[in-house]
Amino acid sequence: MSAFDKWTERLTRRVARGTSRRSTLAWLGATITGAAVFPVLPVARAAAGSPHGGAGGHAPISSGNPQDPGDQASCDYWRYCAIDGFLCSCCGGSVSTCPPGTEMSPITWVGTCTNPADNRAYVISYNDCCGVSSCGQCLCNRNEGDRPQVRPQSNNDYNWCLGTESSIYNCSTAVIIGVALDGQK
Known part of the structure; x- marks a missing residue:
């Protein structure tokens, strides 16, 4: 040995x-x-550029349309006033389209956001994109107009990946579906 x-x-x-x-x-x-x-353990999170979360190290994404102002990769973008989740614009999709390999849920929650370019309120449909693992980039949690879970159509805390082949959440879109009626905000 x-x-x-x-x-x-x-x-x-x-x-x-x-x-x-x-x-x-x-x-x-x-x-x-x-x-x-x-x-x-508590650590300094100096990289978080927004009080709602933020794009982190992502370059600003603009629509190029003066009637649609703002950075689509920032939680402060006007359409994201009631969003809760990862932004598809940071995950390979856009503000209104899902990333490749995911499927947009037909079931959605809605919010009413004011466009700063024309000061009009728009009804926004927040659709989750489902099918592959969570994106993990640009997390935003803005609860303006959020309602209790007894009113699911106005609550952003559900997993809305119902009616799709997979219930795995990836990211969220913000699609304009119309101009809000006066007094709806």
């Missing part, structure tokens, strides 16, 4: 004599719990 094997055997036997299975399991459990708690 080599010297390394003898040393390893001696060390293993010494550890076995000095510890019990319970103490080893307790130590292992404490280590796993400590590792799980580590990500929730």
Whole structure:
């Protein structure tokens, strides 16, 4: 037997004599719990550019239309006034289309947002894109006009990936469906 094997055997036997299975399991459990708690420790999140979340390191995306102002990769874009989720404009889609490989849910929640270019209120349909794993980029959580879950058509906390082949959420779009009637905002 080599010297390394003898040393390893001696060390293993010494550890076995000095510890019990319970103490080893307790130590292992404490280590796993400590590792799980580590990500929730407070850290400075200076990169978050918006109070609602933000695009992080994404370049601004503009429609180029003066009647549709704003950065479509920012949570402060006017159409996103009631959005809750990842922006499809950061995930390979656009403000109104899903990324390739995903499917737009036919079931939606609605919000009413004011366009700063003309100061008119528009009804926005928020459709989830479903089918592949979550995008994980440009998370926005704006709850302007959000209603309790007893009014699901105006609540953004549901997984709206119903009526699609997959119930896996990827990102959310904001499609203009019409001008709101006066007093609807």
